[in-house]
Amino acid sequence: MKLTWYGHSCFLLETGSHRLLFDPWLNQNPRSPVRAEDIRCDVIFCSHAHDDHMADALEIARKNRATIVAPFELAEHFAAQGATTCDPMPGGTVSLPFGTAKVTPAVHSSTLELGSGRFLPLGEPVGYLVSVNQKQVYHAGDTALFSDMKLIGRAGIDVALLPIGGWYTMGIDDAVEALDLLNPRLAVPMHYGTSEKIQADPAVFQGRAAACGHAVKILQPGESLDI
Numbered sequence: 102m103k104l105t106w107y108g109h110s111c112f113l114l115e116t117g118s119h120r121l122l123f124d125p126w127l128n129q130n131p132r133s134p135v136r137a138e139d140i141r142c143d144v145i146f147c148s149h150a151h152d153d154h155m156a157d158a159l160e161i162a163r164k165n166r167a168t169i170v171a172p173f174e175l176a177e178h179f180a181a182q183g184a185t186t187c188d189p190m191p192g193g194t195v196s197l198p199f200g201t202a203k204v205t206p207a208v209h210s211s212t213l214e215l216g217s218g219r220f221l222p223l224g225e226p227v228g229y230l231v232s233v234n235q236k237q238v239y240h241a242g243d244t245a246l247f248s249d250m251k252l253i254g255r256a257g258i259d260v261a262l263l264p265i266g267g268w269y270t271m272g273i274d275d276a277v278e279a280l281d282l283l284n285p286r287l288a289v290p291m292h293y294g295t296s297e298k299i300q301a302d303p304a305v306f307q308g309r310a311a312a313c314g315h316a317v318k319i320l321q322p323g324e325s326l327d328i
């Protein structure tokens with residue numbers, strides 16, 4: 102399988118017969134090498150309602166007739182605009198044409214920005230543990246470190262996609278501790294370098310992780326990894 106990073110928290114996982122897109126934020130993403138109209142996919146995962154995780158979801162879903170997987174309230178928001186959706190909540194596992202996806206908790210918020218400082222609460226933020234072709238891929242979404250990552254790690258994670266930027270999510274120190282709890286075969290850092298507040302250095306994360314026995318692969322935007 103091929104995993105491609107488009108900057109921030111947006112990844113495309115190509116399985117051979119399916120294309121899974123995570124947290125689509127491309128057209129406003131300063132580090133994305135592609136535009137929303139360039140994406141081909143059949144499933145779109147959204148971790149929460151913040152713009153930098155779903156701004157391009159509807160456009161891509163419409164163009165590709167893709168299903169949007171999102172926690173219940175956010176899925177309803179998309180369904181009301183005509184999208185085909187799947188609405189599992191934390192703890193739930195859904196079977197989809199490519200395999201299964203289990204929804205995991207995340208410590209963050211999930212609000213839709215209405216402008217003028219007003220926000221619409223849209224349920225819980227989540228992460229996803231995707232099982233496809235005998236591989237387990239964990240996209241943590243936006244989250245703080247939490248001790249129940251230990252439970253998520255029981256699945257035997259092949260690749261963990263973890264925020265390291267700090268400020269809005271866990272930073273490097275906590276992300277290294279997350280590796281101790283999750284124990285993935287490989288981790289890929291995300292959610293850094295796209296705004297002034299989240300300028301974490303992924304090489305520092307990689308170095309500290311290595312000192313604790315964890316493998317980290319730093320991707321450049323547009324770069325792919327075989328998993």
Ligand code: NI
Nearest residue numbers: 149151209243
């Ligand atoms: Ni967020």
Ligand code: MN
Nearest residue numbers: 151153243269
């Ligand atoms: Mn975010």
